[in-house]
Every structure is written in structure tokens, then in C-alpha cells.
Amino acid sequence: VDSRFDFSANSFSVEVWFKHEVPFTASWQAIVNKHDDTWRLQRYSNTDRLTFDSNHGGSGQDDVMYGNISVNDQRWHHAAIVYDQPANTKYLYVDGQLDNSWVVTDPDPIDMIPSARVHVGRNGDPGMNGRDFEGEIDELRIWNKALNLGDIQSGMFAPARGDEADLLVLYNFDEMDGTTVAYDQSGNGLHGEVVGDTRFIVSERPDNVAFAVR
Numbered sequence: 678v679d680s681r682f683d684f685s686a687n688s689f690s691v692e693v694w695f696k697h698e699v700p701f702t703a704s705w706q707a708i709v710n711k712h713d714d715t716w717r718l719q720r721y722s723n724t725d726r727l728t729f730d731s732n733h734g735g736s737g738q739d740d741v742m743y744g745n746i747s748v749n750d751q752r753w754h755h756a757a758i759v760y761d762q763p764a765n766t767k768y769l770y771v772d773g774q775l776d777n778s779w780v781v782t783d784p785d786p787i788d789m790i791p792s793a794r795v796h797v798g799r800n801g802d803p804g805m806n807g808r809d810f811e812g813e814i815d816e817l818r819i820w821n822k823a824l825n826l827g828d829i830q831s832g833m834f835a836p837a838r839g840d841e842a843d844l845l846v847l848y849n850f851d852e853m854d855g856t857t858v859a860y861d862q863s864g865n866g867l868h869g870e871v872v873g874d875t876r877f878i879v880s881e882r883p884d885n886v887a888f889a890v891r
Contacts, residue, residue, distance in 0.1 A: 681821075681845060681867075682711050682795050684760065688823040689845075691718060692757035692770075692833070693797075694882055697812040701725070701749050707800040707808050708756065709817060712793035717800070718758050719808070725749035727776070729758040729769040744769045744776030753813075753882055755833045761823035768823075773830040795819075797848070797859075798875065815882050817848040839863050852877050 695708055701720055710717030714732045721728035721743035728743040748754045748771065759768040760781075769776045797817060798810035816836070822843040824832075837847050839862040847862040848869060854877045859869035871877075 682819070683715070684821075686762055687821070688760055688762040689716075690757060690759045690820040690822065690824040691716075691818070692755065692820075692824070692829065693718070693817045694753055694755050694815040694833075695748075695810070695812060696753045696882075697749060697751060697810070699751070699811055702811060703807050703809075705800070705808050706810050707796065707798065708810055708814065709795065709797050710800060711795050715793065716758070716760075718756060719800070727756055727769060727771060729767055729777075731760075731767070740767070740779065740781070742767055742769060742777055742779045744771055746771040746774070746776050751812075755829075757824060757829050757833075759823050764823075770826070770829050773826075773833055775826060795869075797869070799873075813878070813880060813882075815850050815880055817846075817850070818844065819846045821845050837862070850877060854878065 691709060693709055701723070704720065704723045706720040708718045710719065716731045718727065718729055724743070725747040726744045727748060728741055730741050732740070755772050757770040759770070761768065765781050767779045767781055769778070798814055800808040818837055820843050836849065837844065839847050844863050846865060846867045848859050849862055850859060852859060856877060857871045859871055861867040861869070
């Protein structure tokens with residue numbers, strides 16, 4: 678639990694590599710999210726596409742911003758969600774290409790839930806069962822800034838060092854199988870807990886990084 682992931686009206690970015698092992702099996706399968714009532718990157722309903730969803734205004738009103746690029750092909754994909762506060766705009770990028778963008782009109786665009794954890798491969802709302810991701814997830818980075826298209830394209834195949842400006846957390850998931858901690862490589866000490874059936878495996882990601890979380 679860390680309030681630094683409650684971005685409210687501040688710019689932020691989340692980027693991650695993922696590969697679904699089998700065709701999608703459930704609606705709204707989660708890749709990474711804070712809670713079902715704040716920000717989340719997930720499958721868009723029962724489609725082959727992704728969505729950057731967020732609740733805003735403290736009322737539970739939901740902004741569903743879905744993309745158009747199919748990712749249901751059992752191949753590795755890079756996804757990034759961005760909220761750019763000065764531009765009041767949400768962005769969804771897939772494989773280094775803009776998939777969709779949306780101008781946000783609410784002055785409180787991303788609801789905060791300080792008691793909620795960030796979840797990887799699982800919806801952060803205990804009431805949302807059956808939305809677990811089935812596949813591999815790798816190189817998760819969360820930033821306290823809005824990445825632009827050039828940032829995403831130049832960084833998606835380059836392993837992060839961990840000391841980049843405005844990098845809030847970096848999980849490269851290079852731990853060995855049996856490890857119960859996903860270590861934050863940013864130096865901010867925001868280590869993750871490995872729970873359930875999740876484990877570390879050898880990955881065949883495009884940049885040949887050794888392990889992914891499953």
C-alpha cells in the first residue's frame with residue numbers, strides 16, 4: 678500500500694510487456710491496476726483489445742478508453758498508459774504506437790484509494806474475481822511523469838537502469854523461481870509480494886531479458 682500510486686490530477690505513466698498464453702478467457706482480464714475504482718490497464722470487456730480505464734470525480738464515474746489494436750495472439754506486446762495533466766489527456770499506446778487518446782474534462786480525473794495496492798495480473802478490487810491474467814508479464818515501469826511517443830519508442834526495448842528521473846518503480850522480474858518478492862529496482866524500495874500461482878519463469882521476450890512473472 679503506497680499513496681504515491683494515487684496520482685489524482687498529476688501526470689503519470691505505466692508501461693509493461695505482456696503475453697497472453699491462451700486466447701482471452703474472461704472479460705476485463707487485468708494486466709496492472711491500482712483498484713477497479715481508480716486507474717487500470719486491462720482487456721476491454723470481451724474483445725481482443727486493451728483499455729485504459731479510470732474513475733474520476735469521487736463519484737465512481739468510469740472513463741473507459743479502449744484501443745483498436747488486437748493483442749489476443751499469444752505474442753509479446755508492449756503497452757503504456759499515460760495521463761498528461763497539462764494537456765488533460767489520457768493516452769493508450771500499444772507496441773510503440775498510439776492506440777487511442779481522450780481529453781479529460783473533470784478537474785479530478787483519477788480517483789484516489791490510498792488503502793489499495795497496485796496489482797499485477799489481478800484486479801485490485803476484492804469484489805472483482807475471475808479477472809486474473811493468464812500469461813507472462815515483464816519489465817513493469819511506473820513514472821511520475823507523462824511519457825511521450827518518443828520516450829516510449831526509445832525505451833521499450835532498452836532495459837531501464839533504475840535511476841532515471843521521475844521513475845517511481847521498476848520491476849524487471851528477474852528473480853529466480855521460488856522467490857516471493859518482486860524487487861523494485863528504482864531505489865525507492867517499493868518491493869512487491871508474489872502471491873497465488875504467480876511464479877518466475879524463463880522468458881522469450883524480444884530483448885531476451887531472462888525472466889518474466891506468470
